[in-house]
Amino acid sequence: MPDRPLTRRGLLAGTAATAALLAGGAGRAWASPSPARAAAAAQTADSFAGVPALGLSGTTGGIAGPTVTVTDADSFLDYCDRNEPYVIQVSGTMHITSKQGVRSDKTIIGLGTDAEISGGGLDMYRRQNVIIRNLRFTGAEDDAISVQQSSHHIWIDHCDFSTGADGLIDIVRGADYVTVSWNHFHDHSKTMLIGHSDANGSQDRGHLRVSFHHNYFDGTEQRHPRVRFGEPVHVYSNYFRANGLYGVASTEDAGVLVEGNYFEDVAHPVYSGYDESGPGRVVERGNVYVRSGAPETLGTVAEPRAYYSYTLDDPASLPRTIPAGVGVGRI
Numbered sequence: 001m002p003d004r005p006l007t008r009r010g011l012l013a014g015t016a017a018t019a020a021l022l023a024g025g026a027g028r029a030w031a032s033p034s035p036a037r038a039a040a041a042a043q044t045a046d047s048f049a050g051v052p053a054l055g056l057s058g059t060t061g062g063i064a065g066p067t068v069t070v071t072d073a074d075s076f077l078d079y080c081d082r083n084e085p086y087v088i089q090v091s092g093t094m095h096i097t098s099k100q101g102v103r104s105d106k107t108i109i110g111l112g113t114d115a116e117i118s119g120g121g122l123d124m125y126r127r128q129n130v131i132i133r134n135l136r137f138t139g140a141e142d143d144a145i146s147v148q149q150s151s152h153h154i155w156i157d158h159c160d161f162s163t164g165a166d167g168l169i170d171i172v173r174g175a176d177y178v179t180v181s182w183n184h185f186h187d188h189s190k191t192m193l194i195g196h197s198d199a200n201g202s203q204d205r206g207h208l209r210v211s212f213h214h215n216y217f218d219g220t221e222q223r224h225p226r227v228r229f230g231e232p233v234h235v236y237s238n239y240f241r242a243n244g245l246y247g248v249a250s251t252e253d254a255g256v257l258v259e260g261n262y263f264e265d266v267a268h269p270v271y272s273g274y275d276e277s278g279p280g281r282v283v284e285r286g287n288v289y290v291r292s293g294a295p296e297t298l299g300t301v302a303e304p305r306a307y308y309s310y311t312l313d314d315p316a317s318l319p320r321t322i323p324a325g326v327g328v329g330r331i
Contacts, residue, residue, distance in 0.1 A: 060129060195252065198228065219241060227250050227254040232255050239318045255282075
């Protein structure tokens with residue numbers, strides 16, 4: 001039988017012995033699940049990303065596949081683009097450009113406190129069952145994370161986001177069952193967008209179910225989030241501090257529940273309608289407003305408890321517990 005040609009992809013997917021041989025090269029990847037990382041990778045999502053729906057029992061990422069550690073961008077993108085499940089441990093900084101695709105059934109988890117995606121972003125396009133945790137995202141040329149085109153069951157947790165060119169997280173075009181939790185957002189304006197256009201209601205209505213909890217919106221200007229059409233979008237137990245334009249905006253008949261949050265120095269904590277977008281329904285309850293304006297409310301919103309159970313923190317405790325718990329190095 002003739003020898004099979006040796007390829008970079010085959011090398012990266014090879015045995016631990018082959019990976020060890022690669023360790024001296026420019027592109028490095030090896031199988032190395034530590035007990036602590038294995039435990040973190042085995043954790044499953046809560047809130048909307050944990051809801052059984054659309055053929056999935058929740059969001060488990062790549063736990064069904066092998067664990068690999070990557071230290072360079074080429075290896076990182078190679079594993080992200082594979083069809084098989086993987087737990088991809090990121091060591092160091094991955095310098096990428098534009099928006100790079102991530103296929104279904106992946107867990108992407110940073111090692112330590114300095115794992116970073118710099119210069120570009122990650123794109124889920126018609127994908128499902130993806131977990132992104134413990135990573136810094138800086139200087140993205142477009143969105144840092146894009147979840148779009150009916151992608152579902154995505155969990156974004158314990159990351160640090162700053163200084164992108166556009167949005168930090170966009171969840172658009174019929175995406176569904178997403179949880180954004182325990183992240184630190186700072187040094188940016190357009191933080192998060194749910195629904196990208198006033199004209200996209202036919203695709204977005206009945207979808208865009210997203211939970212935001214235990215995030216720190218630390219001096220970011222707007223879109224925490226800005227929502228079109230999605231219902232329910234559940235914003236609970238977050239800390240909003242010095243958000244210059246506004247906190248949350250519900251537009252285009254979205255249904256947003258804002259509860260148990262702490263708003264500090266936010267002149268416009270909650271809007272119904274914004275800019276040229278028509279009003280959305282919004283219910284607020286149990287929030288704390290310190291040196292902040294009055295929230296706008298409108299109508300009723302479907303209850304998230306129809307989908308999942310949750311427990312609110314004491315909102316008065318959030319300025320202490322949220323900064324201490326968000327971002328990288330906490331899992």
